[in-house]
Each structure stands twice: as C-alpha cells, then as structure tokens.
Amino acid sequence: MSRRHLNPVPSVAIEEVRALVGAGTLRRDLLIEYLHRLQDSYGFLSADHLAALAEAMKLSRAEVYEVATFYHHFDVVREGEATPPPLTVRVCNSVACEMAGANELLDGLRAALGDRVRVRAVPCVGRCECAPVAVVGRNPVGEADVRAVQWAIDAGAVDAPLPEARGLADYRAAGGYRLYADCVAGRRGAEDVIAALESANLRGLGGAGFPAGRKWRVVCGMPAPRLMAVNIDEGEPGTFKDRYYLERDPHRFLEGMLIAAWAVGIAKIYIYLRDEYAGLRTMLGEELDALRAAFPNAPETELRRGAGAYVCGEESAMIESIEGRRGQPRLRPPYVAETGLFGRPTLEHNMETLYWVREIVERGAAWFASQGRRGRKGLRSFSVSGRVVKPGVHLAPAGITLRELVDEFCEGMLPGHELYAYLPGGASGGILPASLAGLPLDFDTLNEHGCFIGSAAITVLSQQDSARAVALNAMRFFAHESCGKCTPCRVGTAKAAILMEREAWDVPLLKELAQTMQDASICGLGQAAPNPLLSVMRFFPHELEGGK
Amino acid sequence: MSGVRFTLDGRAVEAREGESILQAAQRHGIDIPHLCYKDGLRADGNCRACVVEIGGDRALAPSCCRAPAAGMQVQARSARAVAAQKMVLELLKSDMPDEAVRADSELDDWAQRMGVGVPRFPRRAQPAADASHPAIAVRLDACIQCTRCLRACRELQVNDVIGYAHRGEIVFDFGDPLGASSCVGCGECVAACPTGALLPATGSLPLGGGKTVDSLCPYCGVGCQVTYRVRDNRIVAAEGRDGPANHGRLCVKGRFGYDYVRHPQRLLKPLIRKPGAVKSVDNTLADFREASWEEALDFAADGLKRIRQRHGKYALAGFGSAKGSNEEAYLFQKLVRTGFGTNNVDHCTRLCHASSVAALLEGIGSGAVSNPVADVQHADVIIVIGANPTVNHPVAATWMKNAAERGVKLIVMDPRETELARHAAYSLQFKPDSDVALLNAIAHVIVTEGLVNERFIAGRTEGYEAFRENVLRTPPEAVEKLCGVDAAAIRSVARTYARARAAMIFWGMGVSQHTHGTDNVRCLIALALMTGQIGRPGTGLHPLRGQNNVQGASDAGLIPMMLPDYGRVADDAVRVRFEKLWGAALDPKPGLTVVEILDAARRGEIRGMYIMGENPAMSDPDLAHARAGLAKLEHLVVQDLFLTETAALADVVLPASAFAEKTGSFTNTDRTVQLGRAAIDPPGEVRQDLWIVQELARRLGLGWNYAGPREVFEEMRGAMPSIAGVAWERLAREGAVTYPCLEEDAPGEPVIFTDRFPTANGRGKFVPAEFRPAAELPDADYPLVLITGRVLEHWHTGAMTRRSEALDALEPAAHIDVNPDDLCALGCKAGEFVTLETRRGKVSARARADAGLARGTVFMPFCYAEAAANLLTNPVLDPFGKIPEFKYCAVKLTPVPGCPLPVV
Numbered sequence A: 001m002s003r004r005h006l007n008p009v010p011s012v013a014i015e016e017v018r019a020l021v022g023a024g025t026l027r028r029d030l031l032i033e034y035l036h037r038l039q040d041s042y043g044f045l046s047a048d049h050l051a052a053l054a055e056a057m058k059l060s061r062a063e064v065y066e067v068a069t070f071y072h073h074f075d076v077v078r079e080g081e082a083t084p085p086p087l088t089v090r091v092c093n094s095v096a097c098e099m100a101g102a103n104e105l106l107d108g109l110r111a112a113l114g115d116r117v118r119v120r121a122v123p124c125v126g127r128c129e130c131a132p133v134a135v136v137g138r139n140p141v142g143e144a145d146v147r148a149v150q151w152a153i154d155a156g157a158v159d160a161p162l163p164e165a166r167g168l169a170d171y172r173a174a175g176g177y178r179l180y181a182d183c184v185a186g187r188r189g190a191e192d193v194i195a196a197l198e199s200a201n202l203r204g205l206g207g208a209g210f211p212a213g214r215k216w217r218v219v220c221g222m223p224a225p226r227l228m229a230v231n232i233d234e235g236e237p238g239t240f241k242d243r244y245y246l247e248r249d250p251h252r253f254l255e256g257m258l259i260a261a262w263a264v265g266i267a268k269i270y271i272y273l274r275d276e277y278a279g280l281r282t283m284l285g286e287e288l289d290a291l292r293a294a295f296p297n298a299p300e301t302e303l304r305r306g307a308g309a310y311v312c313g314e315e316s317a318m319i320e321s322i323e324g325r326r327g328q329p330r331l332r333p334p335y336v337a338e339t340g341l342f343g344r345p346t347l348e349h350n351m352e353t354l355y356w357v358r359e360i361v362e363r364g365a366a367w368f369a370s371q372g373r374r375g376r377k378g379l380r381s382f383s384v385s386g387r388v389v390k391p392g393v394h395l396a397p398a399g400i401t402l403r404e405l406v407d408e409f410c411e412g413m414l415p416g417h418e419l420y421a422y423l424p425g426g427a428s429g430g431i432l433p434a435s436l437a438g439l440p441l442d443f444d445t446l447n448e449h450g451c452f453i454g455s456a457a458i459t460v461l462s463q464q465d466s467a468r469a470v471a472l473n474a475m476r477f478f479a480h481e482s483c484g485k486c487t488p489c490r491v492g493t494a495k496a497a498i499l500m501e502r503e504a505w506d507v508p509l510l511k512e513l514a515q516t517m518q519d520a521s522i523c524g525l526g527q528a529a530p531n532p533l534l535s536v537m538r539f540f541p542h543e544l545e546g547g548k
Numbered sequence B: 001m002s003g004v005r006f007t008l009d010g011r012a013v014e015a016r017e018g019e020s021i022l023q024a025a026q027r028h029g030i031d032i033p034h035l036c037y038k039d040g041l042r043a044d045g046n047c048r049a050c051v052v053e054i055g056g057d058r059a060l061a062p063s064c065c066r067a068p069a070a071g072m073q074v075q076a077r078s079a080r081a082v083a084a085q086k087m088v089l090e091l092l093k094s095d096m097p098d099e100a101v102r103a104d105s106e107l108d109d110w111a112q113r114m115g116v117g118v119p120r121f122p123r124r125a126q127p128a129a130d131a132s133h134p135a136i137a138v139r140l141d142a143c144i145q146c147t148r149c150l151r152a153c154r155e156l157q158v159n160d161v162i163g164y165a166h167r168g169e170i171v172f173d174f175g176d177p178l179g180a181s182s183c184v185g186c187g188e189c190v191a192a193c194p195t196g197a198l199l200p201a202t203g204s205l206p207l208g209g210g211k212t213v214d215s216l217c218p219y220c221g222v223g224c225q226v227t228y229r230v231r232d233n234r235i236v237a238a239e240g241r242d243g244p245a246n247h248g249r250l251c252v253k254g255r256f257g258y259d260y261v262r263h264p265q266r267l268l269k270p271l272i273r274k275p276g277a278v279k280s281v282d283n284t285l286a287d288f289r290e291a292s293w294e295e296a297l298d299f300a301a302d303g304l305k306r307i308r309q310r311h312g313k314y315a316l317a318g319f320g321s322a323k324g325s326n327e328e329a330y331l332f333q334k335l336v337r338t339g340f341g342t343n344n345v346d347h348c349t350r351l352c353h354a355s356s357v358a359a360l361l362e363g364i365g366s367g368a369v370s371n372p373v374a375d376v377q378h379a380d381v382i383i384v385i386g387a388n389p390t391v392n393h394p395v396a397a398t399w400m401k402n403a404a405e406r407g408v409k410l411i412v413m414d415p416r417e418t419e420l421a422r423h424a425a426y427s428l429q430f431k432p433d434s435d436v437a438l439l440n441a442i443a444h445v446i447v448t449e450g451l452v453n454e455r456f457i458a459g460r461t462e463g464y465e466a467f468r469e470n471v472l473r474t475p476p477e478a479v480e481k482l483c484g485v486d487a488a489a490i491r492s493v494a495r496t497y498a499r500a501r502a503a504m505i506f507w508g509m510g511v512s513q514h515t516h517g518t519d520n521v522r523c524l525i526a527l528a529l530m531t532g533q534i535g536r537p538g539t540g541l542h543p544l545r546g547q548n549n550v551q552g553a554s555d556a557g558l559i560p561m562m563l564p565d566y567g568r569v570a571d572d573a574v575r576v577r578f579e580k581l582w583g584a585a586l587d588p589k590p591g592l593t594v595v596e597i598l599d600a601a602r603r604g605e606i607r608g609m610y611i612m613g614e615n616p617a618m619s620d621p622d623l624a625h626a627r628a629g630l631a632k633l634e635h636l637v638v639q640d641l642f643l644t645e646t647a648a649l650a651d652v653v654l655p656a657s658a659f660a661e662k663t664g665s666f667t668n669t670d671r672t673v674q675l676g677r678a679a680i681d682p683p684g685e686v687r688q689d690l691w692i693v694q695e696l697a698r699r700l701g702l703g704w705n706y707a708g709p710r711e712v713f714e715e716m717r718g719a720m721p722s723i724a725g726v727a728w729e730r731l732a733r734e735g736a737v738t739y740p741c742l743e744e745d746a747p748g749e750p751v752i753f754t755d756r757f758p759t760a761n762g763r764g765k766f767v768p769a770e771f772r773p774a775a776e777l778p779d780a781d782y783p784l785v786l787i788t789g790r791v792l793e794h795w796h797t798g799a800m801t802r803r804s805e806a807l808d809a810l811e812p813a814a815h816i817d818v819n820p821d822d823l824c825a826l827g828c829k830a831g832e833f834v835t836l837e838t839r840r841g842k843v844s845a846r847a848r849a850d851a852g853l854a855r856g857t858v859f860m861p862f863c864y865a866e867a868a869a870n871l872l873t874n875p876v877l878d879p880f881g882k883i884p885e886f887k888y889c890a891v892k893l894t895p896v897p898g899c900p901l902p903v904v
C-alpha cells in the first residue's frame, strides 16, 4: 500500500524480515521481539527493514520508528547513515562503576580500540559487585581493564556465559514444586497462602514495598481474565539481587510465580527480563520449557526481553513495553491491578517477591516475620557495592543499620577507606551521610531524611568520593533514562543536570525545581530523581562551598 | 444522572458525568493552566501544567485526566499547586526560541497569565527548522512535546505520520523531513499545536483584526464545515468547524486549498472570442477580447436564441455544475427547461454516480444514501468497495479508520490496495472488472450458508427467487480465478457481512464507472436486501458522492430525465405540476446525457451550449473526440473562474464568482443541506453566478426576478417536498439540516427506509446481474489495464486545485502509477518518463512505483491538463446509467527513450 512520496519497500527487505518474523499475521505486542531479531541478525535496524516490518505488521512507519528509537539497545540506521561496527563494548558508568574508574576505562578503551569497536557508556548493568564492568558484545567482564576487554575481543569471547543454576530436576529432588502441587491439588487453599504472606508481612521487593498479600487479594477480586507480569528489569543502579537469585535458584522464583498465578487465578504470565541479562535469558528460556513439560496445565508463560530502558522497570511502563510500545508509564488511576496488560487486571511483581513465597509458606509466616531487627520484620536482600571488602548480595534482617551491614556482612570498609556516605536505595533513594549510618534500613524508615531503600541497593562511599559527583551522576542517569513523557521529568532532569554541572549551584532554583519534579512528575522516576540532589543540599552543603 | 459534588478551592461545585476536574473547573469559571489538553483530543496528562492538589493524595494530580470523586477536596490555586504549574510553564518556556513562532502561543498566554517571568534555565540545543512541506512549516524549536499533534494525526485523522521518538522528539515517519514523509497534509496537527511548532507555511496570523465567516469547504461531497479567517478581503486561513460531517476535521484541500480564488489567472472581465481565432484547447487570453457585461450577455444570449430559431430547441444543451449551489443548479436547469425548451441538461454526476443512481432508483426508489457516513459509529462491519476514501473523501475516511481502530471490522475490496487496506480486517484485491462475479459469489455464500434474513426478504422485498437462482450459479470456487481472490476469503467476507449486527456498504467510482456499473450496484443493493442490512442505524448503502454539491445538483433537477426531486419528465402528472409552478410548457422528452450531448455536438446535432462551472474538455472520456465536439459548436457560452480547457473553446466566457464569494446552500453526500456563506467580495468585474444566470434568462425571454439565493431556495422548497421543511432561517441558524425534512419543525432523517422503500409498492427489488466483461479487454497490442482516478491534492480536473499554491506544490506533475515489478520488467525506474497509449490517444508522464497495484494494472489521475488521462479513456457507456467506463480500458506502457534523469 503506497502513500504519496513513499517508494515501495524493496522486496528483498520484505523477504528478509519475513524470514525472521515468520509468515502470516504478526502480533502487535511482539514488535520489540521482532526488532530484537532484526538487530541480532543484522547488527542494526535499517530503514528498509523497519519499513518492511511496518508493512508486515500493518503499522505506520512512525509507530515502528518511535518504538525502535525509544530503546537504547536498538541501533536505527536511517538512509544514508553509517552502520555501527559489528561489536559494541558497553561500559557501565553508573555510580559504583564510576567510583571504580569507569570513566578512565572508557577513555582507555576508546583510545585502544579505535573505530573497529564501538565503545559506549551505559547505565548500570547489574553487576556492581565487580565494578567496573564492561560488556563485550554480550559477555560481561567484571573488574574490567583495557587488557581484559582486549583479551575478550581477541578471543572472540562475546557471548554471555550460561549461569550454572540449579535445574528443574535438582530443584524437585530437593522438595521443589511440592507446595505448588499441593496448591493445585487443593491440599492448600488460596486463602491460607495469602494469609501467610500477610502475616509474614512480605512486601514488594521491587522498590515500592506494597504488601504482597494485599495485592493478591485486590487482583483476585477483579474480573477475569486476569494477567500477571513479572518484573525482572532490575535497572535501579546498584541493584543486582534478582540476577543473583536467578543465577542460582530460578525454580524457587518460578514456583512462587505459579503459586501466585494459582492463588489469584491468572490466565497468562509475562516475564519481563532486562536485555542486559543475556545469559539468564537463555537459561530461563530453557527452564521454562522444562517447566511447561512438567506442568502442562500451568498458565501459559511468555518470556519477554527488554531492550535497554531503565524506566521499563516501572510497572506501567513495563506493561506498555510488553504490549510492544514505548516504555512510557501510564497515568494512574486506573491502577494496573484494575486495568493493566491489554486492559486486563494485572498482578505485577518483582521477581524476588515471588522468590520468597515458597519459603514463607513452608517455614511459616512467623519465621520470616521474626527475622528483622529494631522492630522491623523480615529479610532484605541488600545489593552492596562501593568501598567495602565484600560487596555482593547480602541477605540480612530488615532494620539492620548500614554500619552493621558493612561490619557483619561486608567484612568492613576497604583498607584506606572510611565511611563517608551511602546510597541506601540506588540512584533514586537519596544519599545519607556517615553520621546517619545507624538508621534502621527498611521501607519507610528513611522517609524523614528524604531517602528510601527501594530495591535495597546500597552503595558505600568513602572519603575519596564526592556526594556531589554521585548526585550529578544520578541526575545524568535520570535525564538519560527519562521516558520523555512529562515536563517536570523530561525537562527538569535535563535542566537540573546542567545546573548541577556548574561550579556554583543555584540552590533556591534547584530546590524549587526539585519540588515540582517530586510533586508533578507522572511516575517514580521523575518523582525520585531529585532525591540525591536534595540530599547533597541537606547533608553535604560543604561540598557546595568548595569543601570538596 | 446527577453530577459529582466536590470542593474546588473551597467552593462546592458539581461536575457533570464524564467531566474531568479541569473541565468542571472551566465550567465554573476557574481556568486551570493546561497545554497538552485540548478539547476534542484524548487527555494525555503529559505536560503537567494543570496539576492540582487533591486532599489525601501524596503527589499533585493532572486535573485534565482526573475525574472528580464525591467529596473530593481539590485545590487548583494552593501555593503548592501554583508553584508546580508555574514551574512547568517556566521549564517549557526556557526552551522556546527568543521570538515567538506564533503570535498567539498558548504557552506564552499561560505564562503571562500566571506571571511567569524570564525563565531561569538555560535553553536546550535546538533542532533546525524544516521548510520541506509546501503547506506546513515545522519549527520544532518551539515544540513543547505535548503530543497534541501526534494525537490529532493518529487518533483523529488516523494518518499515523507523527511519532514520538527517542525520549521526546516529534518525528515524521522515520524522522524524515515533513515534505518527504507520508504526510497527507490534513493539517490537523497544525490546528492542534499550541505553540506554532507546526504552523501553516503562510506563517503566523497577527493577533486581532480581520473577521471570521462560517462556511463550507468547496471541494468534496463530505461537506466539511469551515470557518474562514478573512483579512483585507483575502482568506488567510481555513479552520475546521464542528459540522455533522467533520466535527472540526479537514483534509489538505479544505485546509490549505482556499487560495485559488486569488490566482492571477482568475478571469475578471467577460471575454468574447476574437474573429478568426480558431477554436482549440490551447487557446489563450490572446484569442479573446474583453467585453462589457452588457455586450457579453447579449452576445451569449443572441447566439443561443439564433440557434433555437434556426435549428430548433433540440440543438441546444446545457451543463450545470455540481460545484454550484442548490439555487444555481435549480435556476440553471429551469433556464434550460423553460428557456431552451428541452431537457438537454446534465452535469458531472453522469460521470461519477449515474449508474449508482440508476440502480438505486430501480431497486429502492431513491438515489440518495440511506445512512450518513457518521453511522459507521453504529456499525460493526463496514464494506468499502471501489472507493479510495482516504484520497477522495478524506474526512469521511477518518471516521471509518476511527471505527476500525475501535474494532469495527473493515472490509476493503478494490483492485488497488489502498491506504485504507492497512486498517482493514479483510482486504480483497480483486481483478478489475470482476465486481459482479465477486459480489454474486458473496451472495452465493449468504444464500447457501443460510445467512439470509428471511423475514426481511419476505416482508420488504420482491424478486428474491430470480436473484437467488442467479447467484446459485456462482459459488466462490467458480469465480476464484476470474476475481483473483481466494474462495475462503470470499466466504469469510460474506459471513462477516451477513452475520453483522449492523453493516454498511460504501462505494465509489470504482464500482460505478463501468459499462456494468449499474449491475455492480444492483449486486450491492441485493446484498443489503438479502441480509436486511438496511433501514437501521449503522446499516445501509452509501455511494460516496464526489463533488461538494453533486447530491444537491441532482436533487435540484440537473439531470436530463428528471425534474427537481426526481419526478420523471416523461411522467405527465409530474410535468403538469412543474408547468403550473413555473408557468411554462415542459418538454416530455428526456434529454441527452453528458457524453451523448458531446457526441451529438460532434455530429452537428447540438449546436449551442451553455456550460457553467464544468470542464468536460478534461473530464470526459476520449478527450480528443469530446474536445472536437465542443470545438464544433457554433456557439459555446462558458461561465467559469478561469480559462479552463473548456472555456478555451468558448465563444464567450463569463467570469464566474468563486465559492467563497457567494452564499448558497449545498447538499453533501449525507443528504445534509448546509449553508455556504460569502467570505470575500468577488474581484474585478466578476458578478454573482445567480445574477449571470438570471441575466441570460432575461435575455432568453424569461422574466425572472430573484433577489438572491434565499428567494430561489423558497421556490425550491415549494417544488421539492423532501426539503419542504428546511427554512432558510433554520439553515442559517442550525447550519445543517438533513432531508427528508417534510415539516418545518421536523428534525430531518439521517437514516431512511426504516419501514418501507419509496417504490410503488414500498418493497425493495432484487435485480439479478450476470458478469459481463468490460468493453475493451487487454490484448497483445494493449496488454495492460488502465484505471483512472484522482489524487488527494487535486480536485477533479484541477481547475481550482492546480491554482492553489500549496496543493499544486504538493502534487505538481502528472504521474503514472505502475506495479514495481511491471516497472522493472519495462526496464524503468520510478521517476522516469513512460508513455501510456490506447486506441484513442497517448500521454507521457513520470512513473511512480505503487505496490498497491496488481501486476498488469496501471493508474493515472485525470487532473493534469499537460498529460490528460482522459485522452486515453474509453467512451463506451453503461446502458442504464450512461456512465463511461473510466475505470477500465486496454493500454500499452512503454518507456520514453532517453528520458531525463529521475527527479527525487
């Protein structure tokens, strides 16, 4: 079908696209999946391929282009533009990696590799325990330096290694899926399970901390068909706990997922995995196949692949992305529990929230609830990075203090480093000074200090680091990752980053701006973006006076 | 239902159902700043200028998207809300260029009203201006990313050209310059943009001054209502008005095509052919001399009178115009009938829907549409066959696309895969000419699968048995090859249509312009009758009428066999009624039709003609002969705006007034009568057309004295029961009344045939049709099939649109659309010159590749005088409708050797 001025799409391009996406009617919601296939096969998305795909999907060019250009992992090459080199090295320069010398690594790599390899600075790739990280093709290289990267390139080590996770058979041998079987067989009631989650006080571990049991109840009360979305986008800088658990024990999460689906009466499940976790994707795909074979009556489960967009971790943005659109958050109300995926009531959970379901039900709610300190309940999986001896995921009691966490779980500060400050909740959760290292770490406990733990991503700063630099790093991250929908965030983050680059901060203006970003942004990204900035003004004023 | 009571800034207010806080506030006189919200567009809530404080909410909420709840405490003017509102405005303003792109930018307006001073933030890096589009200037440096344009483009017009790319960039297609994109220039985005980032290429209008005039678009039968902005007697902008057919929407012609009225080629004085100037379509002003109105009118009338005296009344004929008002059409046919004394009066309806009207009158007793386009909102299935509404009825197409987006099943059947097919659930690209076979096969499935509506057939139709017998002979499997469509697809379409709760059929000239055009329409009527898909909202038959007043001109009697309101001239009772009304004797003999008149002219039987606002020297088939006929006339009077190809052959040319210069009523494709109002004064010595017709009538001995259109319309109401209830005052007040409207206070009937058909016995009649091939089939010498038609930017023969700067810049040159593989086989590339040749003529133009065309078919628009497609077309006629076969003839395609390099 031609429109004025548009030349017909070359038939070669149509054939090439069809070879990848198959014949017949294509699914609108799989647009991003199709784009991945093109990007994977050709290394970029050419205008001809996009046009052919648009035609095959009966979409307009703009509809395809706007989706393709939204996601950072797609390289759209317009007519007459140069194609990217076949290999890309992505160097994380989010907080932990920047502290570990990512910027120097970037410079070094650019100088060493020249034009044949594309070197890109990217936001957190979820491996902060071994900062700085460079991802060569799909192969993550931890504690990277130019030599290690060079070696990987030369050795052709560009694929993601498969994690050695516990497989289905092992998991079942150790008692796995017995609980699920009991549920399905009616030996357990949904009400019991939900009640257990409630009394264990299991809260959403994606960041917002919404009580899981209550969420199940709400969605349960909505008209069928109900859908479920599992959030493994894990994009909050400093967070890598979901990856950690998945790499080891994927079925513990999958069993929790199936139990949730059973309890809430879910018709179909979508798992959204960030594109950066390429090895996990292969592994999870295989385990899901095994699971389908083992439980043919379980709800259909689709594994979906992100494409480089932090904001897609936001629950409604993720839903948009699963529907094959730009990952722009939706306005609420209506809440996703009422109107979510494809307009249906949707139960959305962080992967780790589901990971705990089996254990809580099996060991009893009281066991989980009794784990906290200082009156807090439960366990938290802290992703710790920065200046500690033993960074990594540490499962610790809710309500633990930063000092305790460092001392008891991280073997203390690195030699020569003294605690100066810490990020309690990734880039979004603000920055606290060492003087507040005795606060209990949990949902709600940091609010009065303008901070939150969110996904419990802790980055520890020492006297060698600057809170101001970290805040600027965070603001640049938000400006880069803002979906671009609302003014306070799209324009606000960009303006704030420019103002924060200036030697002297215009504190009153930044405060005014921060207030509007918090008040008037659509989603948590824009609302939380000024937190580090506000923390600097509140706790680290000396850094603004040339103190550091 | 009563509204929701809530508290707004301390005041108890009540919101109506469905209202947002913003709307409720507006109604109570509280103006909350807003930018991304615009009435008529889906609220998107992205700009956040409208945020308010809601009791119990942690963050502020966008009032444009939030529905008030009972007891809600809303503060639109709290310090916190206002601080955010102002900060949003300041952030956006900080990125604006120093000089406002549009004088009345909504952002500037709000910033000023809210007291936002000089922005304190540095400006972003600005994108370059894009001046690639002739009608729309793109200044994204003034863009605030509100996506109003995108929603207008995508959700209203469903053109899907505008995207929101990257993390907040307005783009066209793949980030292309607008002029190189798939933009169709509807300008809905321009109308939606609050800052002027998208602006008419003519620039920003200064604030204040000038006047606005509520009128209509002069082009197609959709009948969009328009408000013209006028300054110093010039139209400076056209804006969509909330009419029943368009609700504010317009297409590129309506929005940007108003400037032809001031084209330098406009005729400003009467012209008389110089002695000795040999008649040719290439004649120019040099072949004429200027004359006074007195002289020109006398000359025009004398010539006609002379012929009447010497050769008798049958030697005269008149072509009226479907571009003129109802009043002009009515007076024109009255002049021919009572002044010339015959029924030799016709107009271009003959060339577009004569066969449709013939079949409809025969089958259901009325040639008009049964349901308006807007009824697509009540349908669950829509068939569009032989029509390309996104090009020829663009605003009507938007309603169809909106319906399809909502999930209504759209079935498109056309030998060309058109833009609408992208939105279709089923697209049947059948072979040209095979309409009857395809439609009979659909009927076959409906019969054999027991999907007929027995009750409807028994209660409201006749002739079903014969029809049934006939279609039983055409199972889909038998016509698969002939039609080039899978039997399975035919079956699906048949089931979908027959089973629908409510299904509509639209068709265009792809159906009507065949020697079997009447048969094609008979089949469509039968489909509606056999399934009972007629007589209810969302059902029925809708031939998409072409010209803005083709319905009205036909109603007014501008057809040779019928008097106003379709009484047959041969019917004594009808004739007697009009003889009494007009005080003149009427000829009982039906007149000749358009093509017949020009044939008769060539034979010397018609010697004198009066042609008002038509261009048969471009629009008729086999132009060489048509032009020869016109040239052979002893006396040709042409009344037009420009020296058209037809006017070039005239003996006397009377400069006509343009649509925007006169007031009159017009009837659109929906049977809705609307008022066009004069917006500007005619230039030079140009006079009102009604005056010209009357002056000629006077000289032909008719003592008319109509003060203006209103008096003519009053007489029409007396003569035409269907509009008896439409008083001129009501038209002026309501702007639109749909007939039949028999009484002054009757609401008008958008849906007709609800319980009977206006036939003698009230029943609809099945008329079986058998497949008959076109008159001229491809052969070894002329191996391809030529389809002619239109392009979006040009109206009919291009007389107006080719003189509109933006429209002609958008489509400046003739082109021949060819299937890409055929083009390749020819050894040609898109952009190179190719020649089309038929047994009648030959034209060359640049080739365009169109994958929507099946192999073996080529398409050419007929609006380009320099490469007139109608030199090629076959003048054979449908025996019933007398419509020529514009949509099918055999043609040969050859490369033009040594042709210039393609121009991109």
Ligand SMILES: Cc1cc2nc3c(=O)[nH]c(=O)nc-3n(C[C@H](O)[C@H](O)[C@H](O)COP(=O)(O)O)c2cc1C
Binding pocket: A203, A204, A205, A206, A207, A208, A209, A210, A231, A232, A233, A234, A235, A236, A310, A311, A312, A313, A314, A315, A316, A348, A349, A350, A351, A353, A354, A523, A524, A525
């Ligand atoms: C900007 C933004 C990014 C987010 N990213 C993630 C994420 O990567 N993974 C995640 O599980 N939740 C993320 N969330 C939280 C989700 O919106 C949502 O609260 C969560 O998936 C719900 O699951 P839970 O109740 O199990 O935590 C993010 C929220 C925001 C505002």
Ligand code: SF4
Binding pocket: A311, A328, A329, A481, A482, A483, A484, A485, A486, A487, A489, A490, A521, A522, A523, A524, A525, A526, A527
């Ligand atoms: S806050 Fe930022 S990320 Fe969230 S919707 Fe607004 S622009 Fe998008």
Ligand code: SF4
Binding pocket: B142, B143, B144, B145, B146, B147, B148, B149, B150, B170, B189, B192, B193, B194, B195, B196, B197, B198
């Ligand atoms: S071009 Fe105009 S309407 Fe479109 S997003 Fe920009 S400011 Fe809004």
Ligand code: SF4
Binding pocket: B217, B218, B219, B220, B221, B222, B223, B224, B246, B249, B250, B251, B252, B253, B254, B255, B393, B394, B395, B396
């Ligand atoms: S759709 Fe027809 S009536 Fe409406 S603006 Fe376009 S040409 Fe004019």
Ligand code: FES
Binding pocket: B033, B034, B035, B036, B037, B044, B045, B046, B047, B048, B049, B050, B051, B062, B063, B064, B065
């Ligand atoms: S007008 Fe409400 S968010 Fe823009």
